[in-house]
Amino acid sequence: MDRPTIIAPLLILALAGAPVSASAQTAQALDALTRPTAQPATGMDLARRQIAEGQLTQALATLERVILTHPNADEARLLHAGLLCRLDDRPGSVVEFDRLRGRDFPPELWREATEPCQAPRTGD
Amino acid sequence: MTPRRTNRPLTLACLTGSLFLSLAGAAVAAAPSKVVGTVAAVVNDVQIRLVGAVRPRPAAVRQRLALGEQVQTGRGSSMQAMLLDRSAFTVGPNSRLTIDRFVYDPAGSSMSASLAKGAMRFMSSGRKGAGERSISTPVASLGIRGTIVDAVVGEEAIAIARGERGLGANVGGDPTSASLIVLRGPGPRARGDVDPGAVSVEAAGRTVELERPMQAAYVPQAGAAPIGPFAISLPGLARINDLILPPTESRTSDAGPDPYLQRGDNRPRLRPVLPGELPQDGGRPDFVNPGDVPIFTPRESDYPDQGPPPPGNPGAGSAPPPNNPGAGSPGSNYPGGAP
Numbered sequence: 001m002d003r004p005t006i007i008a009p010l011l012i013l014a015l016a017g018a019p020v021s022a023s024a025q026t027a028q029a030l031d032a033l034t035r036p037t038a039q040p041a042t043g044m045d046l047a048r049r050q051i052a053e054g055q056l057t058q059a060l061a062t063l064e065r066v067i068l069t070h071p072n073a074d075e076a077r078l079l080h081a082g083l084l085c086r087l088d089d090r091p092g093s094v095v096e097f098d099r100l101r102g103r104d105f106p107p108e109l110w111r112e113a114t115e116p117c118q119a120p121r122t123g124d
Numbered sequence: 125m126t127p128r129r130t131n132r133p134l135t136l137a138c139l140t141g142s143l144f145l146s147l148a149g150a151a152v153a154a155a156p157s158k159v160v161g162t163v164a165a166v167v168n169d170v171q172i173r174l175v176g177a178v179r180p181r182p183a184a185v186r187q188r189l190a191l192g193e194q195v196q197t198g199r200g201s202s203m204q205a206m207l208l209d210r211s212a213f214t215v216g217p218n219s220r221l222t223i224d225r226f227v228y229d230p231a232g233s234s235m236s237a238s239l240a241k242g243a244m245r246f247m248s249s250g251r252k253g254a255g256e257r258s259i260s261t262p263v264a265s266l267g268i269r270g271t272i273v274d275a276v277v278g279e280e281a282i283a284i285a286r287g288e289r290g291l292g293a294n295v296g297g298d299p300t301s302a303s304l305i306v307l308r309g310p311g312p313r314a315r316g317d318v319d320p321g322a323v324s325v326e327a328a329g330r331t332v333e334l335e336r337p338m339q340a341a342y343v344p345q346a347g348a349a350p351i352g353p354f355a356i357s358l359p360g361l362a363r364i365n366d367l368i369l370p371p372t373e374s375r376t377s378d379a380g381p382d383p384y385l386q387r388g389d390n391r392p393r394l395r396p397v398l399p400g401e402l403p404q405d406g407g408r409p410d411f412v413n414p415g416d417v418p419i420f421t422p423r424e425s426d427y428p429d430q431g432p433p434p435p436g437n438p439g440a441g442s443a444p445p446p447n448n449p450g451a452g453s454p455g456s457n458y459p460g461g462a463p
Contacts, residue, residue, distance in 0.1 A: 023158070023159045023208060023228065024159070026208045026228065027159055027161070027162050027188055027208065030161065030162045030164065030206050030208070030210070031162065031186050033164070033206065033210075034162065034164045034165075034185060034186055034206070037164070037165065051316070053317075054316040054317030054318075055249075055316070055317060056310065056314070056315070056316040056317070056318050057211075057212075057247040057248060057249060057272060057310075057318060058210055058212075058247075058249060060247055060272065061164075061204065061206065061210075061212035061214070061247050064165075064204060064212075064214045064245070064369060065164055065165040065204050067369050067370070068165045068167050068202055068203075068204060068214065068369065068370065069165055069167060071369075071370040071371070071372055072372055074372060077372060084309070086314065086315045086316060087272065087308075087309040087310045087311065087314045087316075087318070087337075088309055088310055088311025088312060088313040088314040088320075088337060089272070089308050089309040089310070089311060089337045089338075090311075090337075091337070091338050091356075091358055091361055092308055092309070092337070092338075092361060092365075094358060095358055095361050095362045095365060096365070099362075099371070099372060100372075116315065
């Protein structure tokens with residue numbers, strides 16, 4: 001068999017396989033984001049890292065995964081409420097803070113969650 | 125007799141090529157459909173119907189999600205799907221969602237999805253202008269520009285709409301297709317690596333632009349133009365939240381009655397003081413228990429950006445709903461206008 005006879009089919013196979021490999025790698029990266037949210041504490045740590053990197057919508061999705069699977073994870077809900085302030089969704093944060101009324105949170109967590117809401121609301 | 129002329133190298137090449145092509149074709153046929161993301165969270169009964177399959181199968185966390193697969197959540201069930209570009213859908217109970225098109229591009233993916241029923245929140249990962257993203261409901265098409273958007277389809281959309289003063293208690297809708305869309309953010313004062321979001325809601329040849337958080341549009345049925353934009357009320361927002369994320373079960377008895385749980389009546393009752401309204405000296409808020417958010421009666425001035433619905437809104441300007449005795453009274457900050 002001459003060289004073109006072999007190369008052409010191999011090229012076809014390579015082209016067919018390449019996109020699958022790329023998406024598989026990306027999907028594996030999603031798995032790495034999914035695993036920490038199995039537990040509220042590790043999920044909140046991931047969300048904090050994403051917030052620190054400015055990835056606010058990804059942090060929101062992370063906290064929602066935690067809340068979906070752990071509806072009573074009030075500390076994750078508190079962080080979620082504060083994150084809505086960062087996203088300038090103040091009415092959304094109002095609703096969520098209101099739902100958490102009467103809970104007792106560690107002061108440092110409360111400060112972390114409410115700090116983004118401290119920005120002036122008008123004239124800024 | 126003429127001897128047969130053969131070209132053995134050419135024949136061999138064709139046969140080899142055919143064999144490779146057959147193998148490649150078989151590999152492609154056996155491979156699953158194009159992967160667009162993964163199932164990131166599953167609560168209770170979530171089913172995925174594969175393309176071409178008759179029956180759905182139970183979904184599992186980290187299961188790959190392929191183009192065209194239909195995600196369906198049952199009663200009391202919810203899920204989150206994360207796409208390859210890290211956009212995410214949080215899907216509430218009794219919902220049906222399909223990713224119809226997805227082109228992954230790290231610089232800005234393109235995506236279209238359809239919500240046939242139920243409730244969902246879409247959180248876009250990309251910045252405004254990066255790739256085309258659209259979501260369709262049975263009666264509306266949403267063009268999404270770097271945003272977080274909530275959508276409700278069906279009876280719940282009608283129920284929430286009826287509680288909105290911007291629409292009126294008499295607003296109707298098709299219980300299988302009525303669609304309520306709310307822009308959640310990011311707003312213009314958002315921090316972080318995000319742009320302000322926006323959504324175009326198109327139906328029956330008319331487009332309504334949602335450009336500020338809490339702006340909403342309602343499409344009652346097929347052939348109807350979108351009503352809006354109007355500002356969703358806090359109780360309406362709370363009801364949408366409850367459709368997408370499960371309410372907490374650990375509410376303490378001393379927290380008092382949930383101000384948002386009275387269905388069919390979106391009147392504001394009590395509103396918590398925003399933490400931003402508390403002393404801004406950087407210290408701890410002056411109430412003792414951090415979770416004990418003080419409450420006060422809302423005022424209209426709290427929502428300077430969200431006045432009453434514009435004229436020409438078919439649902440606006442109608443008589444206050446009979447179950448809304450506070451309608452028309454001054455001094456309220458009901459985001460849908462002064463009730």
